[in-house]
Amino acid sequence: MNNQLFGYDPQDTWLHRLGGATKLLAFIGLSIITMASYDTRFIVVVMMLTLVVFKQAKIKWQQISLVVKVILIFSLLNLITVYIFAPEYGVHIYGTRHLILGNHGYFTLTQEQLFYELNLALKYIVTVPLALIFLITTNPSEFAASLNRLGISYRISYAIALALRYIPDVQATYGQISLAQQARGYELSKKAKLSVRLKGVTQILMPLIFSSLERIDTISQAMELRRFGRNKKRTWYMDHKLSQIDYLALLVVIIVILIGIALFRFNGGRFFNPFKV
Amino acid sequence: MNKKTKRKGLSVRTVVAIGIGTAILFLLKRWVSIPTFFPNTSIDTSYGFLGFFAVLFGPTAAFIIGFAGHALNDATQFGSPWWSWVFTTGLIGLAIGLLKNYLDIESGQFGRRKIAIYNVIQVVINFIGWAIVAPILDMIIYSEPATKVFVQGIIASISNSISTGVIGTILLVAYAKSRTQKGSLVHEDAGSQRTLKAPSQSAQEATVDTVINFENVSFQYDSQAEPTLYDINLKIKRGEKVLIVGPSGSGKSTLGNLINGLIPHAISGTLTGKVTVAGVDVNHANLFDLSLHVGTVLQDPDTQFVSLTAAEDIAFALENDAVNNVSMKTKVKEWAAKLDLEQQLMQNPQTLSGGQKQRNAMAGVLIDEGEILLFDEPLAALDPAAGEQAMALINELHQQLGMTVVMIEHRIEDVLTQPVDRIIVMSNGRIVADAHPEDILQTTIFKEVGLREPLYIEALKAAQVPLASVKDLSDMAKINSPSLGERLQAWQTHTTVTPDKSNGLPLLTLENINFKYTNGPQIFKNFSLAINQGEMVALVGKNGVGKTTLSQLITGFVSPNAGTIKFNGIDLATLSVKERADKIGYVMQDPNHMISKIMIRDEVALGLELRGIKSAEITRRVDEVLKICGLYAFRNWPISALSFGQKKRVTIASILVLKPQMIILDEPTAGQDWAHYTEMMQFLKHLNATTGVTLIFVTHDMHLMLEYANRTIALGSGGILVDDTPAAILANEQVVAEASLAQTSLYKLAQRFKLDPVNFTEQVIKYEMRGQNE
The missing domain is CATH 1.10.1760.20 (Arp2/3 complex 21 kDa subunit ARPC3)
Known part of the structure; x- marks a missing residue:
């Protein structure tokens, strides 16, 4: 059952028992509100909350170490480029200018810019614990069922399940094809010129994609032979009935979202401005 | 659509x-x-x-x-x-x-x-x-x-x-x-219309007992220039167990697709005549209703297995019928128990063996409790031992549940390890024979249409036993006739086998190889092996034991953790994948994974072009190879117009053109009927004899191993189990069990009549090969 790619780790915490639909809703709801809000206090509180929940999911560091490193490097690069392109963007947003370093040149350092970039960094990472909780505690088989439960058509839900099912197969096929083409003499390593590599990659894509087209036909026949698409509805072996704990979790999420919305009114916009006196 | x-x-x-x-x-x-x-x-x-x-x-x-x-x-x-x-x-x-x-x-x-x-x-x-x-x-x-x-x-x-x-x-x-x-080209063998003797139709009136009925059925695919089926008349009775055989392109799969309704409902074409299945007119019913009567187990278990876990896949049909969760789980449990899958329910398809995948596919259609079970090449994806078990299981289900079973296969010997009621032989879109196995085995119809006869029949013919006098001809365990044993013994003693061991120099040596995939188990530990110049070696063993890994170590697709691999004295670790490919060719099992060009000529020329060879030289070498491979006539065809076997030949040609000293072929004969199989293997053997190219076959095919290999290496979990002649390996029961092989009918026959199985097998194979060369 362990789908390596998705990182699902079967355990028995209350988060694992929570329905996939609940977790997906919570993830989407909290993502939207933390994306919309630029109230630092709110984002920090939500992040603390998700970190507490994260701890309860009993996720081990090695499961997430790589992802955390990637997101940190990615965020850092983005923050630097933002600074290079617009070192005074914070001043523009908050309307004040508290200079720390530099005076005349293009690159100045202001408290406003630092505060803006802190907010940006928070935004990049605030949803990461939520996403990881979702990925690591949700059984991929239940995922499709929960999409369907959220009102997405069962055909599309099943298409996503098929993607998860066939990713390892496609990956194995790709590995085989790539090696076979290299053996025939395509150079794909960094030594080759860009145009040569582009050509080589295309030659790998051809067999991969054309054999996939045949595969699509046989798989759809196999599914029709077992009546996929016959009815308007479909049931799911891995379906999860919503229980009290699901409703409770959703209630908490709704409250958090409402607080976020209330803060828009209170702040008079998306931004919380500590520089305004 | x-x-x-x-x-x-x-x-x-x-x-x-x-x-x-x-x-x-x-x-x-x-x-x-x-x-x-x-x-x-x-x-x-x-x-x-x-x-x-x-x-x-x-x-x-x-x-x-x-x-x-x-x-x-x-x-x-x-x-x-x-x-x-x-x-x-x-x-x-x-x-x-x-x-x-x-x-x-x-x-x-x-x-x-x-x-x-x-x-x-x-x-x-x-x-x-x-x-x-x-x-x-x-x-x-x-x-x-x-x-x-x-x-x-x-x-x-x-x-x-x-x-x-x-x-x-x-x-x-x-x-x-x-x-x-695609549509404008006709397959090479579609044109030749051989006349064979009229079918021995057991003419019966349509009764209530007829569960499948074909009346004057012809069918032509939209993409084909000629019909695939001509005027088919066929009745299958309730509870019968029927085997449909025929060479590739004979229309046997098309016949199967008419039974389950994929034709005309999912695959379009022109259908004339009337097909009735379980009282339903296939042309007017819909695919979904038909599927309640006919359960189909497809050839490729990876396309049949569409869910993330075994349990979900068994439940797939019930999910689509919107059955409630509770009764769904009870039924899944029940069928999993019947097919011995209870331990695997929560596993994903990547962790199941071929046999388990097939049993899972069977559970997934049996759960409908329809009256007909249709198998499209049930043996294709299984190793020999799993194939034997599958046949036994199908037989058991047939007896217990009283269903009608229709199997489409071309490996007759392997199917006949269990009894069947009727064999239907197809050729060029027509039914050329339809009778009880006993009667069909008396004739030469299999050979006439390009199929392999069971080896034990071959042995009886070799010993000039009159088949008409033989009782229970279709059952190896009971087969007998007056003085059958004596005749076989007499034949065996008057022919002698000359051992033909190649005494070449070592070409490829592996020394103390250790290998393990990251996060995987240790596959090779202190593994050593030497392959000699000019040998034809069969590499056999259970799935997952490292046959493919070994090929990939040699070709450089993966690198050993320790140890050295030398080729002609050169340490392969110093060469790149591309450089190794100049010396060692690797032909993958699925030709679709290798082919990257549209036209045959371009595909074969590709390796030379990438090696910067002059175009005049390329043309010369490509033409030469295309002629050797019997593809010259098609040189300007698009590859998509070729059959599976022809595509395979294109991939072999594209390797041969590089003039490697050694070729590793992964399941070279998979999916090929006997005629194409023989053609391909004779070609490789000829190549070996004339050019001295060393060949390694990774295979599950016991016939291939017996007929064409002069050495067999059986891999087990601890490295090499045995390294011996093919016949000797098949006579070793322990090795057969450990390597998941299966004994051929010859071995069983030899045992029953107290003949030396190694010698007997080798003699029959020699006899058979002589027949092919003539």
Whole structure:
């Protein structure tokens, strides 16, 4: 059952028992509100909350170490480029200018810019614990069922399940094809010129994609032979009935979202401005 | 696509296209992007693929593929989707998908002009998407400064336009080429119409007992120039167990698809005559209702197994019938118990063995409790031992449940390890024989149509035992006739076998190899092996024991953790994959994984071109190889018009042209009937004799091993189990069990009549091979 790619780790915490639909809703709801809000206090509180929940999911560091490193490097690069392109963007947003370093040149350092970039960094990472909780505690088989439960058509839900099912197969096929083409003499390593590599990659894509087209036909026949698409509805072996704990979790999420919305009114916009006196 | 399967919502084919497309997009995004000279940007090949799938499957599919594939990639890489880009990818797919009708890709009727216009439009779409939509979304969602996001967007729009433009266009052109030429060509063997003796139809009136009835049925695929089935009349009674055999292209699979209704409901063509299955007229019923009567187990277990776990796959039909969760779970449990799958219920398909996958597929159709069970080449994906078990299981189910069982196979000997009621022989789209196995085995019909007779029949013929005098001819365990034992013994003693061991010098040596996949078990430990110049070696063993890994160690696809591999005294570790390929060719099991060109000639020439050889020299060598491989007549054909076996020959040709000293062939005969099998193997044997090329076959085929290998290496979990002559290995019961092989009928026959099995087997094979050479 362990789908390596998705990182699902079967355990028995209350988060694992929570329905996939609940977790997906919570993830989407909290993502939207933390994306919309630029109230630092709110984002920090939500992040603390998700970190507490994260701890309860009993996720081990090695499961997430790589992802955390990637997101940190990615965020850092983005923050630097933002600074290079617009070192005074914070001043523009908050309307004040508290200079720390530099005076005349293009690159100045202001408290406003630092505060803006802190907010940006928070935004990049605030949803990461939520996403990881979702990925690591949700059984991929239940995922499709929960999409369907959220009102997405069962055909599309099943298409996503098929993607998860066939990713390892496609990956194995790709590995085989790539090696076979290299053996025939395509150079794909960094030594080759860009145009040569582009050509080589295309030659790998051809067999991969054309054999996939045949595969699509046989798989759809196999599914029709077992009546996929016959009815308007479909049931799911891995379906999860919503229980009290699901409703409770959703209630908490709704409250958090409402607080976020209330803060828009209170702040008079998306931004919380500590520089305004 | 037939009208009847088009319902509200997406068609099943589109659903599958979205699923596979998302998987491919995810994979390409993750692993196949080429960094450009700009820092932090790359030509993301996934956009070329998305553009192609968009015009193939339309805007809705492309939107979901783009959105879901991108979100999955981000989620597994950064923990969280980068929403602005995820949406943009989806929208670009959607926009390009709107070109579907403009290009009319299904007909393949579009030329350079349309492709040029497509390219202009896709550049515009990419520009709008990446340089305008994505930055605006970035600004809204992340409040990033405009200068940063627009510069970033313009770079992305350039690299993604290149990806869609170059890769998308190449794919489109290739697809169009393969579509337009497919229908206009006829298969090489479709034309020759042999006259064979009239079918010995057991003429029965249609009774209530007839569960499958074909009346004057002919069928022609839309993509073919000639009918595949001619005037078929066939009755199958309730509770019968029937074997349908025939060489490839004989129409046996088409016949099967008429029984389960895939024809005409999912595969289009012209059908005349009347097919009735379980009292239902197939032409007027729908596929779904028919599936309640006929359970079909397809040839490839990986396409049949569509769910994430075994339990879900067993439940798949019930899920689609919207059965409630409680009774679904009870039924799954019940069938899992019957087919011994209880321990595997929560496993994913990648961790199941071939036999388990097949049992799972059987459970998934048996759960419907229909009255007919149809198997399309049930032995194709199994190792010999699993195949034998599968036949026993089918027999048991047939007896217990009283279902009608129809099996389509060409490996007659392996099917006949269990009794069948009737064998139907097909050739060139007609039924040429239809009778009880006893009667059919008396004739020479199998050989006439290009199928292999069971080896024990061959042995009886060799010993000149009159078949008419033999009782229980179809049952090896009971077969007998007056003085059968004496006759066989007498024949055995008057022929002698001369051992033909090659005494060449070691060509390839592996010394103390250790190998283990990261996060996997130790596969080889202190593994040593020497292969001599000019040998024909069969490499056998249970699935997963490391046969493929061994081939990949030799070809350099994977590297050993310790130990050395030498070829002609050269340490292979010093050579790249490409350089090794000049010396050691590797022919993969599935030719579709190797072929990357549209035309046969280009495909064979590819390796030489990439090695910078002059074009006159290329032409000469390619022509030579095409002639050797019997492909010269087709040299200017598109590969898509070839049969599976012919494609396989193209891949062998494309390896041979490089003049390697050794060729490793992975299951060279899989999916080939006896005529093509013999042709291919004789060709390889001839090659071995004339050029001295060393051949290694990775195989499950016991016949192949007996007939063509002069040495067999059986791998076990602890390394080499035995290294001996093929016949000796099959006589070793312990090795047979450990390597998951199966004893041939010859061995069983020899045992019953107290003959020396090794000697007897070798003699019969010699006799048989002589027959083939003549």
